[in-house]
Amino acid sequence: MTSSETCKYHPRESAAWFCCHCRIHFCGHCVPRKTNAPHPNCTLCRRSLSRLSVAKDIPPFWNRLSLFFLAPFNKNILIMLIVYSFLGTMLPIGVIGQVAFVILLIPFVSAEFDMLEKLSIGQKLNFTASQLIHSKQSSLTIKAFIVFALALLLVNKVGFIFGASSGYFLAILLLLGVPASLVIFMMEKNILSPINPLKIVMLIKLFGKAYSFLFLISLLTGFFVSKTYQLVAEPDNPFMVSMLLFVVSFYLVTVIFLMLGYLLYQYHVELNYSINAFDPKATISHKSTDEDGMEVVEIYLQEGRFDDAKTLLLKKVKLDPLNYKANEKLILLFAALNKTDYLQKLVDQYFSLLIELNKAKQAADFYCQLLLREVPYQPSSSALVIAMLPFMNNLEQYKSALTLLNSCSLDPAHEKRWDELALLKAKILIEYEQDNTNAISLFNLIEKRSLNQALLEEAENLANLHQRL
Ligand SMILES: [Zn+2]
Numbered sequence: 001m002t003s004s005e006t007c008k009y010h011p012r013e014s015a016a017w018f019c020c021h022c023r024i025h026f027c028g029h030c031v032p033r034k035t036n037a038p039h040p041n042c043t044l045c046r047r048s049l050s051r052l053s054v055a056k057d058i059p060p061f062w063n064r065l066s067l068f069f070l071a072p073f074n075k076n077i078l079i080m081l082i083v084y085s086f087l088g089t090m091l092p093i094g095v096i097g098q099v100a101f102v103i104l105l106i107p108f109v110s111a112e113f114d115m116l117e118k119l120s121i122g123q124k125l126n127f128t129a130s131q132l133i134h135s136k137q138s139s140l141t142i143k144a145f146i147v148f149a150l151a152l153l154l155v156n157k158v159g160f161i162f163g164a165s166s167g168y169f170l171a172i173l174l175l176l177g178v179p180a181s182l183v184i185f186m187m188e189k190n191i192l193s194p195i196n197p198l199k200i201v202m203l204i205k206l207f208g209k210a211y212s213f214l215f216l217i218s219l220l221t222g223f224f225v226s227k228t229y230q231l232v233a234e235p236d237n238p239f240m241v242s243m244l245l246f247v248v249s250f251y252l253v254t255v256i257f258l259m260l261g262y263l264l265y266q267y268h269v270e271l272n273y274s275i276n277a278f279d280p281k282a283t284i285s286h287k288s289t290d291e292d293g294m295e296v297v298e299i300y301l302q303e304g305r306f307d308d309a310k311t312l313l314l315k316k317v318k319l320d321p322l323n324y325k326a327n328e329k330l331i332l333l334f335a336a337l338n339k340t341d342y343l344q345k346l347v348d349q350y351f352s353l354l355i356e357l358n359k360a361k362q363a364a365d366f367y368c369q370l371l372l373r374e375v376p377y378q379p380s381s382s383a384l385v386i387a388m389l390p391f392m393n394n395l396e397q398y399k400s401a402l403t404l405l406n407s408c409s410l411d412p413a414h415e416k417r418w419d420e421l422a423l424l425k426a427k428i429l430i431e432y433e434q435d436n437t438n439a440i441s442l443f444n445l446i447e448k449r450s451l452n453q454a455l456l457e458e459a460e461n462l463a464n465l466h467q468r469l
């Protein structure tokens with residue numbers, strides 16, 4: 001099992017999941033997932049799927065140290081760091097400055113989360129500076145800040161009650177958990193998950209020595225950030241000193257986030273964090289496949305599981321009677337299974353609904369498709385035919401229109417609206433087949449037998465016009 005496997009149903013997509021029971025590879029689209037269910041089930045057998053991994057090809061953390069320390073010098077990331085440092089240096093002094101400092105950190109940390117996420121799914125950090133400055137992770141960041149503020153409050157309280165040294169001790173203890181919390185937060189995006197001590201301990205164990213290194217960098221970063229925070233409140237700081245403090249703090253924070261992103265990538269199998277199945281760019285298309293869910297129907301059809309496909313389609317049609325895709329797939333499925341009686345009823349129902357809702361064009365188009373596929377169907381009422389015909393009055397579809405008309409009786413004794421049908425047919429014969437003879441005999445029939453005065457006059461005029469030509 002490697003990432004080079006492709007999806008059975010989408011040969012251009014690389015596989016993200018494997019069913020050991022069915023021996024089938026699936027891509028992310030083929031496995032509709034509920035947001036809260038990290039373990040998806042096989043679409044075919046409902047047993048749980050194995051996540052495919054690229055872990056074997058990932059170089060370990062220690063071999064990538066240069067990436068973490070040098071990537072912040074990448075032009076666009078550097079621009080972002082300098083922009084935020086400059087803004088930080090320009091902050092007013094005192095309490096207002098400290099509040100502004102925290103507000104400034106929100107977009108900055110959002111950009112850090114963007115970088116973490118990119119690395120965590122093994123992608124390059126190809127951001128533009130403006131993408132970084134307009135990061136979309138702010139809701140995540142605000143949640144993280146709330147947790148962080150509560151932790152600070154706790155440290156203050158403990159320091160106040162038990163003395164400053166206990167406060168420091170607690171601060172260091174909490175700081176130990178911060179990198180792990182950030183990883184958990186990135187994976188679960190839930191405000192309560194990063195404070196779960198069991199998960200934090202599990203991550204620290206998993207990352208091992210890399211975590212100790214990360215913790216040392218965190219201590220250093222904590223020192224610089226708190227120095228910078230104090231400095232904001234003080235008046236008369238030389239510009240260069242503040243600028244330098246900001247740059248160093250922001251640089252170190254970036255290094256930490258990059259290391260976390262990489263560790264998440266390296267250990268994604270152990271952490272049950274999917275790389276192929278989780279692609280932030282694909283979230284939009286994922287949503288749309290979830291909504292119509294036709295991917296699963298396609299899989300059933302390809303596997304010859306027609307009953308499952310039928311059940312699912314019937315469910316979809318019941319939920320949304322105007323779901324074109326599901327209705328039409330269901331009809332074609334019945335046609336393929338030769339269930340002619342049921343098919344007849346189903347198409348009549350579908351067409352009646354479309355026409356009732358002024359969507360006769362959809363009905364006309366689908367009727368032409370049925371003809372192309374030689375599906376045996378005849379509308380049960382002339383009302384359906386009369387509603388659909390005007391939309392087939394074109395060079396591409398007139399032949400289907402004639403077939404449709406031929407399925408209707410033009411006998412005044414049998415069909416109440418025979419004259420309307422005959423008039424439509426005669427017009428099509430003249431326009432597309434240049435068959436004036438048959439058209440004129442239809443006009444004559446209308447003149448003789450129709451009780452509808454308007455129709456009768458129209459037929460008379462047309463007959464005169466074409467007889468003269
Ligand atoms: Zn697929």
Ligand SMILES: [Zn+2]
Nearest residue numbers: 019022042045
């Ligand atoms: Zn299976």
